[in-house]
Amino acid sequence: MxxxxxxxxxxxxxxxxxxxRVTAVLAAITGINYLVWRWLDSINWSAAWIALPLVLAETxxxxxxxxxxxxxxxxxxxxxxxxxxxxxxVDVFITTYNEPVDLVMDTARAAHRIRFPHLTWVLDDGDxxxxxxxxxxxxxxxxxxxxxxxxxxxxxxxxxxxxxxxxTQGEFLLILDADQVPLPAILDRTLxxxxxxxxxxxxxxxxxxxxxxxxxxGCQSPLFYGPIQQGKDGWNAAFFCGSNAVLRRDALMQxxxxxxxxxxxxxxxxxxxxxxxxxxxxRTQARTYGPGAxxxxxxxxNAVRQARAELRSGVPVALITQDxxxxxxxxxxxxxxxxxxxxxxxxxxxxxxxxxxxxADHDVGAMVVDEAALDRLADREWSPLGALEEVRALxxxxxxxxxxxxxxxxxxATISVTEDMTTAMRLHALxxxxxxxxxxxxxxxxxxxxxxMLGQRLRWAQxxxxxxxxxxxxxxxxxxxxxxxxxxxxxxxxxxxxAAVVYIACPVLWVLFDVRPVQGVSGGFMVRLIPYLLxxxxxxxxxxxxxKTWRGQQYSLALFPLWIRACxxxxxxxxxGRKLGFVVTPKVREERREFPWRLIWPQxxxxxxxxxxxxxxxxxxxxxxxxxxxxxxINLVWMVYDLVVLSVIIEAARYQGPPTEEKTA
Amino acid sequence: MIELDTGFGDDAAVxxxxxxxxxxxxxxxxxxxxxAVEEQRVRVVVDLxxxxxxDSSGLGALIAGLKATxxxxxxxRIACMGPQVATIIQLANLDRVLRPYDSVAEALQ
Numbered sequence: 001m002x003x004x005x006x007x008x009x010x011x012x013x014x015x016x017x018x019x020x021r022v023t024a025v026l027a028a029i030t031g032i033n034y035l036v037w038r039w040l041d042s043i044n045w046s047a048a049w050i051a052l053p054l055v056l057a058e059t060x061x062x063x064x065x066x067x068x069x070x071x072x073x074x075x076x077x078x079x080x081x082x083x084x085x086x087x088x089x090v091d092v093f094i095t096t097y098n099e100p101v102d103l104v105m106d107t108a109r110a111a112h113r114i115r116f117p118h119l120t121w122v123l124d125d126g127d128x129x130x131x132x133x134x135x136x137x138x139x140x141x142x143x144x145x146x147x148x149x150x151x152x153x154x155x156x157x158x159x160x161x162x163x164x165x166x167x168t169q170g171e172f173l174l175i176l177d178a179d180q181v182p183l184p185a186i187l188d189r190t191l192x193x194x195x196x197x198x199x200x201x202x203x204x205x206x207x208x209x210x211x212x213x214x215x216x217x218g219c220q221s222p223l224f225y226g227p228i229q230q231g232k233d234g235w236n237a238a239f240f241c242g243s244n245a246v247l248r249r250d251a252l253m254q255x256x257x258x259x260x261x262x263x264x265x266x267x268x269x270x271x272x273x274x275x276x277x278x279x280x281x282x283r284t285q286a287r288t289y290g291p292g293a294x295x296x297x298x299x300x301x302n303a304v305r306q307a308r309a310e311l312r313s314g315v316p317v318a319l320i321t322q323d324x325x326x327x328x329x330x331x332x333x334x335x336x337x338x339x340x341x342x343x344x345x346x347x348x349x350x351x352x353x354x355x356x357x358x359x360a361d362h363d364v365g366a367m368v369v370d371e372a373a374l375d376r377l378a379d380r381e382w383s384p385l386g387a388l389e390e391v392r393a394l395x396x397x398x399x400x401x402x403x404x405x406x407x408x409x410x411x412x413a414t415i416s417v418t419e420d421m422t423t424a425m426r427l428h429a430l431x432x433x434x435x436x437x438x439x440x441x442x443x444x445x446x447x448x449x450x451x452x453m454l455g456q457r458l459r460w461a462q463x464x465x466x467x468x469x470x471x472x473x474x475x476x477x478x479x480x481x482x483x484x485x486x487x488x489x490x491x492x493x494x495x496x497x498x499a500a501v502v503y504i505a506c507p508v509l510w511v512l513f514d515v516r517p518v519q520g521v522s523g524g525f526m527v528r529l530i531p532y533l534l535x536x537x538x539x540x541x542x543x544x545x546x547x548k549t550w551r552g553q554q555y556s557l558a559l560f561p562l563w564i565r566a567c568x569x570x571x572x573x574x575x576x577g578r579k580l581g582f583v584v585t586p587k588v589r590e591e592r593r594e595f596p597w598r599l600i601w602p603q604x605x606x607x608x609x610x611x612x613x614x615x616x617x618x619x620x621x622x623x624x625x626x627x628x629x630x631x632x633x634i635n636l637v638w639m640v641y642d643l644v645v646l647s648v649i650i651e652a653a654r655y656q657g658p659p660t661e662e663k664t665a
Numbered sequence: 666m667i668e669l670d671t672g673f674g675d676d677a678a679v680x681x682x683x684x685x686x687x688x689x690x691x692x693x694x695x696x697x698x699x700x701a702v703e704e705q706r707v708r709v710v711v712d713l714x715x716x717x718x719x720d721s722s723g724l725g726a727l728i729a730g731l732k733a734t735x736x737x738x739x740x741x742r743i744a745c746m747g748p749q750v751a752t753i754i755q756l757a758n759l760d761r762v763l764r765p766y767d768s769v770a771e772a773l774q
Contacts, residue, residue: 166695166729169688169722249688253721257757260728264762316764318731322740408732409725 016542017075023539024069030532031062037528044519051517054506057499064496065536067489072543074234074482075227081437084191090118090246091170095160096178097125101134103445104178108140111176116187119170125160143167149406157242158412158419165252165411173252177243179445180206186441190246193435200251200432201424203229204244204439208446216648216655217453218551219446227543229436235482238436239490240424243444251432255423256411258430264317272311272324275391276304282387293384299331300391325392332388418463422471425487429478448657450596454562461494461566462573462580469574496556497563504560504606504642507635508613511620521631554648561602596653603649610646614639667693671706676739678706679769683715686723694723698730698741707739710772714745719753731763742772 038058044051092111096104104122111120121141124131135142143164145154155162161175172194176182190202205225211217232238240247279301286293307324311317413422424434447453473479473487509515518525540549572578597604617636620626667690670679678701682694694711701709709730713719731741744766746754754760766772 166692166725169692171688250721253688253725254757257721257724257728257759261758261762314761316760317762318740319764408728 016545019542020072020075020539023535023542024072027065027532027535027539028069030528030535031065034528034532035059035062037524038518041524042519044516047515047517050502050506050509050515053502054517057502060495060499064493065539067485067492068543069539070485071228071231071235071489072539073231075231075543076234076436077230078233078435078437081189082192082195084116084188085195088116088172088191088194089170090116090172090174090187090191091164091168092118092120092174092176092182093123093161093164094121094176094178095123095125095157095243096131097157097160099178101128101131104131105134105138107176107178107181108135109138110181110183111174112138112140113184114174114182114187115184116191118174118187119168121164121168123160123164125154125157141168146406152406153414154406155410155414156419158410158414158423159406161412161419162256162407162410162414165249165256166407166409169249171249173247173249175243175245175247176442177444180243180442181444182244182442183440186244187246189439189441190437193437194246194248196433198431198433199435200248200427201238201240201434202246202437203238203240203434204437204441205229206241206244206444207440207442209443210448210658211446212658215548215551216651217447217450218555218648218652219453220548221552222547223544223549223552226438226547230438232486233434233436235486236433236480237428237483237486238424238434240420240427240434242418242420244442248432251427251430252411252423253409254430255413255426256409259411259413259426260409265311268317268321269308269311271394272304272308275394276301276308278387278390278394279304282384286384289384296331296388297384300328300388303327303331304391328388328392332385418460418467421464421487421490422467425467425471425473425476425479425483428483429476431478450652450655451599453652454559454599457559458562458566461563462570464491465494465566465570466574466580467491469570493556494563494566497560497567500557500560501564503557503638504610507638507642508609510635511613511617511632511639516631521628521634526634551648554645557642557645558603558649560606561600600649600653603646607643607646607650610639610643614643666690667697669697669701671701673710673769673773674708676706677708677710677773678704679710679712679773681712681715682723684717686713686716686719686726688720688722691722691726694726695729698726698733702733702737702739705737707734707737708773709734709739709741710766710769711741711743712745712769713743713747713750716747716750719750721753721757724753724757724759727759727763742766744769744772 035055035058038055043055092114094104094107094111104124108120108122114120119141121143122131122135123143124135125145127144132142132144145160145163146167149159149163153159165173172191174182174187174190186204190204193199193202206221207225208219211219229238279297283294283297283301286297303324306327307320310320411423413419413426428434447456467473468488468491473484473491476484479487506517510517569578569580573580614636617632617639620632621629621636626632666683668681668683670681671677673679680694680697680701682690686694698709701707711727711730716723727741727743734741741763743754743763745768746765751765754763754765
C-alpha cells in the first residue's frame with residue numbers, strides 16, 4: 001500500500017517520453033487536419049444554432065489536447081531525492097477548523113513521529129479548548145489566531161497559515177491537512193530539494209486510504225498526482241496543492257513583503273482617487289459656506305493632486321500619507337469657527353453615514369474597494385467639513401499600516417478560495433522554483449459521499465477560475481511562457497462543462513429531430529476523425545499506461561453541471577459581487593442518505609434523453625426509417641459512449657462509503 | 666543580538682539589530698517594537714548600521730513594527746542601512762513604502 005512510485009519508473013523514461021512526444025505530435029497533426037476540414041467544409045449553416053456550438057466545442061477539445069501534449073512534453077521523473085541539509089529547521093503545520101479532535105490528533109501524533117528533527121503545531125482555526133488540551137497533553141504545539149484577527153477578514157486557511165508563520169521560526173514548513181497522516185520519512189525525502197537555494201516548494205501526492213479500488217467518487221487523482229504534475233514540473237510549474245507540501249519560509253515572507261507593498265500602493269491610490277471625487281463634489285457647494293470653506297477645500301484638493309502625483313513617481317507611501325494628513329489638518333484649520341458652528345448638523349449626519357467604500361469581500365475576505373459605494377460617496381451632497389472628515393478617514397483606512405487587515409503581511413495568497421494555486425503562481429512569478437516529488441508520503445481521507453465530493457470539486461473549480469480572473473497567468477509579469485501555459489491549461493480544462501452539453505445534445509437532436517450540425521458525415525468525416533481519435537487515445541495510453549485514468553475521464557464529462565456552475569458563479573462573483581456559495585469540505589462521514597436526485601438532476605435528464613434517443617436510433621436502424629443509416633449508427637455509438645461515461649454519476653449517487661471500518665483514536 | 670536605546674526622549678526609541686536579522690531574530694525585533702509602543706515610545710528608529718544581513722522575515726518584522734507604531738500614532742523609520750540590506754529592501758520594493766534615512770538623528774526629526 002505504501003510502495004513508492006518514485007523508483008521503478010525512472011529507467012524506462014527515455015523511451016516513454018519519446019513515445020509520448022511522437023503520439024502528441026501525431027494527435028496535433030491529425031487533430032488540425034480534422035478541425036480544418038470541420039471549419040471549412042462541414043458546417044451545416046442551415047442549422048447554425050447547433051452547428052456552430054458543436055464545432056466550437058470540438059475546437060475547445062483540440063486546444064485541450066494541445067495543452068495536454070504540451071504538459072507531457074517535458075514530463076520529469078525525479079527519482080531519488082538529494083539528502084537534506086542536516087541543520088535545516090522545520091515546523092510542521094496541521095491545519096484544522098472543525099474536524100474531530102481524534103482525527104486531528106492521529107495526524108498530529110504521526111507528525112510528531114516524523115524522523116527529521118522538527119516542531120509540530122496544530123493550527124486550530126476553531127479555537128477549541130478540547131483541541132488545545134489534547135495537543136498540549138501530547139506535547140504538541142498549539143496555535144490559534146492572535147487578537148489582531150478579531151473583527152478583521154480571516155481569510156480561512158490562508159489566514160490560519162499566515163497567522164502561524166508569525167508565531168514560528170523554522171526555515172521550512174511542512175503543511176498538512178487535518179486528515180493527512182504523514183509517514184516518518186516525509187521530511188527526509190523532501191528537504192533535500194531545498195539545497196538548491198532557488199527552490200521554494202516541494203509538493204508530494206495526495207493519496208487517500210479510505211477509497212476502494214473501483215473509486216466510485218473518483219477521489220484518487222492518479223493522473224494529476226503523476227503525469228500532470230510531473231509534466232508541469234518539467235516546465236518548473238509544479239503546483240502547490242495546499243497539503244503534503246514543504247515550503248521555504250523565506251520565499252513566502254518575500255511574497256508577503258512584495259504583496260504588502262503592492263497592496264499599500266493600490267489602496268492608497270484608490271483612497272486618494274475617492275478623496276478627489278469627494279472634494280470636487282463638495283467644492284461645488286462650498287461658496288454657500290463662506291470663503292473659509294472654499295479655501296480649505298481648494299487646499300485639500302491640491303493636497304490630493306500632489307499626493308497622487310507623488311505616488312505615481314514612486315515617492316515612499318509612508319511619506320505621502322503623512323504629508324497628506326498634515327496638509328488636510330492645515331487646510332481644516334483655515335475654516336473659521338463660525339463655519340464650524342453651521343456645520344455641526346452635517347457632522348451628525350456624517351456619523352450616521354454608511355461606512356467607507358472599502359469592504360471585506362465575503363468569500364475571500366480580502367479588502368476591496370466597493371465601486372458602487374465609492375460612486376454613492378462621490379454623488380452625495382457634501383458640506384466642506386464633512387468632506388474633509390471623509391477624506392481623512394479614507395486615507396487613514398488604507399495607510400501603510402493596512403489597518404483593515406489583521407497582519408500587514410499575508411505571505412499565503414488570500415485573493416482566491418484556492419490559496420495554494422495563487423501562492424505557487426506568485427512564487428513562480430518572483431523567480432522561485434517548485435518541485436513535484438512523486439512518492440506517497442502521507443495517507444489522507446477522501447470525501448465519502450457524492451455531496452461532499454461535489455462540494456470539494458466545486459470549490460476547486462471556482463478557486464481556479466477565480467485566479468484566472470484576478471491574476472491572469474497569461475499576463476502576470478515574471479512567469480515564463482511554459483509556466484503561463486501550464487497555469488492556463490488547468491484553467492482551460494475547467495471550461496469543459498460547456499462542451500459536454502453540446503456533445504450530449506448533438507446526437508440526441510440528430511436522432512430524434514434530424515437536426516444535422518455536420519454535413520458530409522458519410523464522406524470525409526470518418527477518414528479524418530478516426531485517425532484523430534486514435535492518435536489522441538494513443539497519447540493518453542502512452543501517458544497513462546498502468547494508471548487508472550478512466551474515472552478521471554468519466555468525471556470530466558459527468559460533472560458538466562458543476563463545471564458550468566463554477567464558471568457562472570465566479571463570473572457573478574468577480575463582476576457582480578455575488579457570493580460564491582461554496583462549503584468547507586467536511587472530513588467526517590455523514591449519515592446514510594437517500595438517492596440524491598436534487599444534486600444530479602441535470603445528469604439524470606441527460607441520461608434520459610440519451611437513452612431515449614439511443615432506443616429510437618436502434619429502431620430507425622432496424623426498421624430502416626432513415627436515408628442515412630451510417631450517420632445514425634455513428635450517433636448511436638457516440639450516445640452509448642456518453643451513457644457509459646455518465647453512468648459513473650449513478651454509481652456515485654448510490655455509493656454509501658467504503659465498508660465500515662470504524663476509525664478509532 | 667538586538668539593542669534597545671531609549672536615550673532619545675520620552676516618546677522615542679532606537680533599536681539596533683546586530684549581525685543577522687533573519688527568521689531567528691525577527692520575532693525579537695517585533696516584540697521590542699511592541700514593547701517600545703507599550704511604553705508610549707511610538708517614534709521608533711531601526712538603526713541598521715550594524716546589521717550585516719537581513720532576510721524576508723526581517724523585512725516582515727519591520728512592516729509589523731511600522732503597523733504597530735502607526736496605529737499608536739507614531740512612526741517607524743529605518744536608518745543607516747548597508748549594501749546588503751539596501752539590496753533586499755529594493756528587491757522587495759519596500760523602498761516604495763519606507764523611506765531610508767542616512768542617520769538616526771535625521772530619522773528622529
